[in-house]
Amino acid sequence: MHELPLTEQIITIASEKASEHQAQKVLRIALVVGELSGFVGESIQMYFDVISKGTLCEGAILEIETIEAKWYCPSCDCHYVREPLSFACPHCAKDGLPTDLGKEFYVKHIEIDT
Numbered sequence: 246m247h248e249l250p251l252t253e254q255i256i257t258i259a260s261e262k263a264s265e266h267q268a269q270k271v272l273r274i275a276l277v278v279g280e281l282s283g284f285v286g287e288s289i290q291m292y293f294d295v296i297s298k299g300t301l302c303e304g305a306i307l308e309i310e311t312i313e314a315k316w317y318c319p320s321c322d323c324h325y326v327r328e329p330l331s332f333a334c335p336h337c338a339k340d341g342l343p344t345d346l347g348k349e350f351y352v353k354h355i356e357i358d359t
């Protein structure tokens with residue numbers, strides 16, 4: 246549900262960028278969505294298709310790059326993707342620490358028709 250205001254914001258940002266450059270259309274929007282960001286790429290896409298209608302973003306391609314959540318093992322100094330029911334490092338089997346990798350959410354790139 247909370248993807249709706251977010252999607253509106255993305256459309257506003259992209260449309261403003263297009264207007265600034267006197268572009269008629271937004272062609273492509275690239276988003277980076279971390280697994281732990283709380284946002285679901287499919288929902289953003291679904292809202293985007295509906296609410297972009299009649300805006301400069303209508304018909305634009307939404308590219309969503311998903312970032313896997315990573316854990317950190319201080320013993321091995323490595324990052325890893327944990328197994329669903331475990332926090333253990335795959336190299337030394339000690340429990341690792343959560344990191345900010347996978348919490349990202351940002352607009353990476355906006356391509357407009359100039």
Ligand SMILES: [Zn+2]
Pocket residue numbers: 318319320321322334335336337338339
């Ligand atoms: Zn380790």
